[in-house]
Amino acid sequence: MSKFDTYFLMNPEDVSEYAKEKLDLFDDKAELVCKEIGDGNINYVFRVWEKNSDTSVIIKQAGDTARISDDFKLSTDRTRIEAEILVLEGKLAPGLVPVVYKYDDIMNCCAMEDLSDHEIMRSALMKHEKFPGFAEDITTFMVNTLLLTTDVVLDHKEKKAMVKSFINPQLCEISEDLVYTEPFNDYQGRNGVFPPNLEWVTKELYEDKALRMEAAKLKFDFMTNAQALIHGDLHTGSIFIKKDSTKVIDPEFAFYGPIGYDVGNVVANLMFAWANGDATIENPTEKERYLSWLEETILQVIDLFKEKFLKSWKENATEVFAKEEGFDKWYLGTVIHDTAAVTGLELCRRIVGLAQVKDITSIEDEKARVRAERICLTAAKKYIKNREGYRTGEDFLNTLKEAVQQ
Numbered sequence: 237m238s239k240f241d242t243y244f245l246m247n248p249e250d251v252s253e254y255a256k257e258k259l260d261l262f263d264d265k266a267e268l269v270c271k272e273i274g275d276g277n278i279n280y281v282f283r284v285w286e287k288n289s290d291t292s293v294i295i296k297q298a299g300d301t302a303r304i305s306d307d308f309k310l311s312t313d314r315t316r317i318e319a320e321i322l323v324l325e326g327k328l329a330p331g332l333v334p335v336v337y338k339y340d341d342i343m344n345c346c347a348m349e350d351l352s353d354h355e356i357m358r359s360a361l362m363k364h365e366k367f368p369g370f371a372e373d374i375t376t377f378m379v380n381t382l383l384l385t386t387d388v389v390l391d392h393k394e395k396k397a398m399v400k401s402f403i404n405p406q407l408c409e410i411s412e413d414l415v416y417t418e419p420f421n422d423y424q425g426r427n428g429v430f431p432p433n434l435e436w437v438t439k440e441l442y443e444d445k446a447l448r449m450e451a452a453k454l455k456f457d458f459m460t461n462a463q464a465l466i467h468g469d470l471h472t473g474s475i476f477i478k479k480d481s482t483k484v485i486d487p488e489f490a491f492y493g494p495i496g497y498d499v500g501n502v503v504a505n506l507m508f509a510w511a512n513g514d515a516t517i518e519n520p521t522e523k524e525r526y527l528s529w530l531e532e533t534i535l536q537v538i539d540l541f542k543e544k545f546l547k548s549w550k551e552n553a554t555e556v557f558a559k560e561e562g563f564d565k566w567y568l569g570t571v572i573h574d575t576a577a578v579t580g581l582e583l584c585r586r587i588v589g590l591a592q593v594k595d596i597t598s599i600e601d602e603k604a605r606v607r608a609e610r611i612c613l614t615a616a617k618k619y620i621k622n623r624e625g626y627r628t629g630e631d632f633l634n635t636l637k638e639a640v641q642q
């Protein structure tokens with residue numbers, strides 16, 4: 237009998253005990269230290285390390301509600317989904333996710349590689365650090381994990397079994413509400429619009445009927461387009477980074493959905509970093525260097541993604557019609573349109589919705605924050621409404637730049 241035979245929410249002392257009893261990493265006499273380090277909205281994340289040694293581990297545990305609010309009742313099955321997906325992603329995109337040591341379906345926790353030598357990308361970007369290898373790494377991650385899990389490559393029966401295994405209704409419902417509905421219709425009254433922008437947001441988002449219509453169409457696409465096994469929450473808080481390494485974490489929102497959902501999340505969150513740099517860097521040379529790096533990175537995320545996607549299609553497609561001349565480019569074109577739409581949706585929801593981003597909320601000067609929010613939201617509306625006009629990284633950047641002029 238062990239105290240870990242029945243589920244309960246662990247505190248740091250329990251986690252140290254768990255690590256000793258359940259993992260092969262530490263011996264019985266090891267002196268362990270444990271700290272809760274999670275700052276996400278959903279789970280509890282503990283770092284456990286041995287005093288006087290380099291051995292350490294991360295243990296992530298799921299509660300039956302979201303950490304951010306008890307209003308979100310969540311199945312603890314999300315930890316299974318996360319652990320299985322990290323293992324799969326590790327095979328499809330080697331070196332770009334943490335190694336999983338153990339998944340425990342009783343305690344609903346997962347033990348994985350400690351990435352403390354990396355930093356959460358959003359925090360690093362808020363210090364205006366640059367990562368020249370990021371576009372290369374994240375486009376490899378996305379092409380490998382997305383294209384290789386579609387019907388283009390997988391046997392269709394195998395793919396359908398994966399759709400079934402990774403059905404994730406409660407986490408999807410969070411995205412359906414927070415990303416697709418509430419930024420345009422605050423029907424649950426839980427948006428958090430920055431008061432000096434309330435009138436502007438009311439007119440430009442809530443009262444824009446044509447925009448709400450496009451959001452409605454996109455929501456139904458998100459709920460029905462089982463295209464690829466997407467990460468489902470690929471923002472800069474789900475990425476650990478250092479100069480020569482990128483690791484994607486937290487795939488608990490994963491399910492079979494539209495590929496553009498992941499790509500658009502990456503692009504939008506780079507734009508939040510851009511808006512933060514634009515609003516807060518005082519030295520003009522430093523500002524120019526940082527914003528140029530971000531602009532180049534946004535451009536490369538789109539253009540490298542497209543290039544690698546077509547190359548991988550040629551090498552890996554198995555579906556007979558995937559070899560039909562021009563079908564690859566048509567399919568990719570639709571992915572880029574979805575990417576534009578999701579870029580816009582993510583820009584809106586992280587500014588007006590329940591789960592906002594620090595890149596924006598940390599801008600202290602009121603006028604600068606009002607401006608940063610309006611730049612992002614003005615661009616967002618174009619990405620959503622004109623999504624079918626986007627083809628290249630340059631198209632994406634032009635919209636951001638036009639929004640700055642308005």
Ligand code: SR1
Nearest residue numbers: 277302304308414469591
């Ligand atoms: C209730 S969860 C709020 C947000 O946090 C997660 O990281 C997802 O982005 C979700 O939408």
Ligand code: MG
Nearest residue numbers: 276469474486
């Ligand atoms: Mg997360």
